[in-house]
Every structure is written in C-alpha cells, then in structure tokens.
Amino acid sequence: MYKFLNPKATLPGRNQMKSLTLKTFAAAQQTIKSFLKTCNSKISFTIDGWTSFNMKGYYGITAHFIDKNWKLHCILLDFVPAHGQHTGNAIAKLFFEVLQFYDVTKCIQGITTDNTNSNFTFIRELQTHISEIDTKNIHFVCFAHILNLAARDFMKILDSEVEETANILTDISDDDDDDCQVPPSSVRKIRSLAKKLKNS
The missing domain is CATH 4.10.280 (MYOD Basic-Helix-Loop-Helix Domain, subunit B)
Incomplete structure (x- = not known):
C-alpha cells in the first residue's frame, strides 16, 4: 500500500518503529506535564479498565479540567498495562504513580470509575498514597455504566x-x-x- 502511494517510501523496521513510538510518547508526556503546570484549577479524573483479546489488562487515565478561559480540556494521561490481578490495591498504586509523574496529586477534584467492587477498594486504598484526599466526597460512579x-x-x-x-x-x-x-x-x-x- 505504501509503495503504491509513494514508490520511494521506506518503512521503518520493528525496532525503529518501537523507538520512534516511545520517543513520541515521551515528548507528548512532557508537553502535557508542562501544560498541566499552567492549570490552576482542580482536575477530575476518570479511570477505566480494558482487557485485550489476548487477555492483557490495561487502564486508561484521563484528566478533565477547565482552564482560565473556561475551556474544557480532556487529556489522556496514560494507558497503562495492568500487571497481575485487577485489585483495588494495584489500581491505587498505578493511579498514584501516574498522578505523581504529572505532579497533580494535590489537584484532585473527583475520580469517576465503573461500579465495581475493586474500584471502591481503589478509592479507599488511594488514601494510603495521598493522605489528604477526602475519599467519601471524591468518588463518582459512571452513570453510563449504571445505565448499561x-x-x-x-x-x-x-x-x-x-x-x-x-x-x-x-x-x-x-x-x-x-x-x-x-x-x-x-x-x-x-x-x-x-x-x-x-x-x-
């Protein structure tokens, strides 16, 4: 297909593609990190688990906030592989590490999750990592999931x-x-x- 569109095109090899992807991802992370430093509002987060067809688990973590010009931003912070069981402890650790990387642990307005037991445990366990959060008032269950x-x-x-x-x-x-x-x-x-x- 590439050769048809551009006969002079050469595709990068597997290792080169992996290297380019990781570099692009790292650059995007730094851009997001810099942008979040300019944000002086609280941030709402969503976290959702997903399992691939070959039974590998992943979590997507998204930040939602309004900037000083009242513009809504929704930014995917990370798409993290889940190692081991999908327990509340594991989710809390994973979530905390992502927030810590972006330096937004003190900006939590709320966290929206699916209506599963492990997510309720996750919110309780998150307090062991971020002691100042109010676990009773930051957890929101996804309405679309309940409706489904x-x-x-x-x-x-x-x-x-x-x-x-x-x-x-x-x-x-x-x-x-x-x-x-x-x-x-x-x-x-x-x-x-x-x-x-x-x-x-």
Whole structure:
C-alpha cells in the first residue's frame, strides 16, 4: 500500500518503529506535564479498565479540567498495562504513580470509575498514597455504566417474559384455535390465550 502511494517510501523496521513510538510518547508526556503546570484549577479524573483479546489488562487515565478561559480540556494521561490481578490495591498504586509523574496529586477534584467492587477498594486504598484526599466526597460512579447494567438486567427480565409468553402460545392446542373465527393463527392463539386468562 505504501509503495503504491509513494514508490520511494521506506518503512521503518520493528525496532525503529518501537523507538520512534516511545520517543513520541515521551515528548507528548512532557508537553502535557508542562501544560498541566499552567492549570490552576482542580482536575477530575476518570479511570477505566480494558482487557485485550489476548487477555492483557490495561487502564486508561484521563484528566478533565477547565482552564482560565473556561475551556474544557480532556487529556489522556496514560494507558497503562495492568500487571497481575485487577485489585483495588494495584489500581491505587498505578493511579498514584501516574498522578505523581504529572505532579497533580494535590489537584484532585473527583475520580469517576465503573461500579465495581475493586474500584471502591481503589478509592479507599488511594488514601494510603495521598493522605489528604477526602475519599467519601471524591468518588463518582459512571452513570453510563449504571445505565448499561440496568438495561442489561431489564433485557434479561424482558427476555424471560417473552420466552414464557412464547411457551404459553406454543402450548395452546389447535383445538382451542377451532372455536376462534379469526383467520391468522398468531391472532387466534393470542385470542385463545386471552380466553384462558379470563376463565382462570
């Protein structure tokens, strides 16, 4: 593809690509670090875990704040591999190290996480690293995650009710269909079901 677009193009090798990527990432980190030093407001953070198809865990940590010109900034601080178990202790250590690198441990306004037990432990454990934070008032649970869980639970209930209704309709015999004068079989079954419910 590259040769088609530009026959003179030469692709860097695997090691060179890795080296270039790490240099670019380090330069971006320094730019973000310098920018955060100019921020004199509190910062809200989000942290979210993700597992790749080959079962490697990662955490994304994002900073959200408003600058002096009232402009909202959302900056990905790091995308960190998770080593070992996804425990609250491990998450707290990982999160603290990222905040410490950017020198923003004293700027925490709030932290938004998914609604999992390990994240509640993470917030409690974070206090061992940053003693001055108020763990009761900085933790926010992601509303979209709660809504997603509620929708899944609702769909499970709905699926079971639909299945139960389908089973009832299947159980209605053809004899019951005969006393209905409605031509389509689905409508006859529903009408027959209504009769059964009325008579029960």
